[in-house]
Amino acid sequence: MDEWQLFWTGADVVAPASEAGVLDGWEGLAARESQLGIRTGQPILLSPAGRVDPRLSRIFKSHYFARKSEGTRQTYAPCYRVFFTFLWQRGLNWDEATPEDLEDWEDWRLRGLGNRNTITGSTWGKELAALRLLYDIARKLRFVADSPVLLRSFVLPDGTMVESAELAPADVRGSDVKWLTPRAYRLWRDVGLGGMLSDGLENPSWPGRNDARDTSYADLVYSSGLRRREGGTLLLAELPELTDRRYYAGKVGTAVAKRAGRTYYASHGALRTVEYYRLSTRAQAVRRAQMRGLYEQVPDKRILEEVTRRRIARWSEPDGRLGQAHLDKLNVRQRMKLFVRAADGLEPAMVWLTESGMPMAYRSWTKTFERASERCAAMGLTVFATPHMLRHSMALRMLLALNHALDRRLGLTPGERRRYEEAYGTVWSMVKDLLGHLSEETTKAIYLEPVRGLQLETLLNDEDHPVNDLMLSELARRTGLILDAV
Structure with missing residues (x-):
């Protein structure tokens, strides 16, 4: 065996059957882990030599790592396994990695000749963030003298000093389309998940085994803005x-x-x-x-x-x-x-x-959405969706609806609007709470990009354009950032 292996702790693990007392004492494992401060759902990395490095256990149970969400921990741990395996095959342990090793790893992951599973820049960015976290913790705990993840500093226009990894990907560019209009969503849902034909008629060859499940999950996420894991569990x-x-x-x-x-x-x-x-x-x-x-x-x-x-x-x-x-x-x-x-x-x-x-398993929804988008593409439709796009779309709809409710339907004057916001918070703050964001700036900068520069107040106060499908379709036409069904 020349690869590291990844396991996870669990307080509710059932002891497997064994002979000759090989697993004697298993029943008390959860209690012993708890006494040592090992948390449920903590990763365990086993080296090719069959050993668990206690320093890695210290890193994983530290609050720096444990405070990350469960999804982040489950994403980061496999990154460590593959990088440690790469080092091991070079004759190095995880704590011996150098910046040159990381450069070679980055080259192999993104461009390696003979590597059939090269990754995108965005995926490399996630792996780099995972490695930076681990080695930063290791340095704080004095397990390593230096991190292989080299950083460079630069100054933002507002004077803020920030640090970025030197190997940070330069080709990361997410899709400009993060939102769907209601009619684009309905078309994608009905055809991709519901098995309808593109003209709205029923497809007689559609097996229809899981369409009620899939369409209801999509409707729930599109309506509520729940994350994939939140809605899926x-x-x-x-x-x-x-x-x-x-x-x-x-x-x-x-x-x-x-x-x-x-x-x-x-x-x-x-x-x-x-x-x-x-x-x-x-x-x-x-x-x-x-x-x-x-x-x-x-x-x-x-x-x-x-x-x-x-x-x-x-x-x-x-x-x-x-x-x-x-x-x-x-x-x-x-x-x-x-x-x-x-x-x-x-x-x-x-x-x-x-x-x-x-x-x-909640992760299965990603594949379900991919298959639905492939069905739409096979019928010549340009609509597609991911669970997170539905969450984005809910945020945009809610922003427009809340602004419209305050400025039009409640008939507030500017002064009354200010007093209302003092009592209940701004519309941005309300949407931030609906999405579960920590920062209002995150909501503004990431999720609600298409409303920037659109003279929102004028648009929302137009008596001839209430908040409905037509308003979102107009935004789609003017910005190019919202997927519409034309």
Whole structure:
């Protein structure tokens, strides 16, 4: 073996069967890890020599690394594995890397002759950020004298001094199109996810096995602005109860959010499609799984007994033990192991299920969206989408709607508008909260780019152009930044 291997800690790991006492003491592993400050979901890198470097464990349990979101940690750890393997095959340990080694690695990853899996500049930027973090922590802990990631300093126009990695990619250019108009979204959803023909007619050859699931997930994300992981790990108990409101408030659990839990808002129409999926396609998948006895075969499942008004989840283990935790504390793995008792037997507590009836991994939505965009392209359509594009689109729609509501529908004068903002915050601040951003500047600079320089106030106060599909289509025509269906 000449490669490093990556594993993850987990407090809820079940001890595998073994002979001759090979795994004696496994049952107390979680307690010992906790005593040592090792966190659940912490990466473990095993060298080709079969050893775990305690210094790497120190790095991964440090607050510098642990405070990163679960998604970031899961992205960074594989970067370490492949870079350490590259070093090992050069006869070097991870702590012996030099700037020259990193330059060779960058050349191989981006341009290496014979490398069939070269990466893009944006992917290299993520890998470089991962390596910079690890070696910065290692230097703080005095495990290495210097980092192989060399930095250069430069001054921004406002006088701020910033540092950037010398090997930072120069060819990173994200797609200009980050938003969809409502009609572009509907066309992409109906054709790509729903199997309709481009003229709006039903496709008789469409198998239609998962269209209710896929379209309802897309509607929910497009309506609420939830991130892929946030929307993809929802529990049935976390869905707002439908009444007669236009929008409903729900909660994003802290453990599955990027930084912190927050309140999100979803439209009645979007939640109604989720309810239709629950009663149709999802119910059929559950019934098939029950008939095959799949849920009874899950060895480490937890039976969710109740969720209190304070969002405390209480469950029972297969051996009869009871447990509880706040919904904010339940991570992705724990959510996928939760089941509830239904009329015909057990069923998963998570909303989104695979065709076999098992909880669906949230990362699978990326491939689902890619296939939908490929179907649209095969029919000669130029519309496409990613989960994050739907989130962008929600932010833009909300900005326009909130501005319009304040300036037109409430009939506020400039003075009244200022007093309203003093009491409730600016529209930018409101959208920032809906997206779960830490900074209002992030919302302005990244998510709502197309409204810059468009004389927004004049546009929004035009009595002949209310906030609707036509307004967003006009923005698409004028900016070239929003995907529309023409």
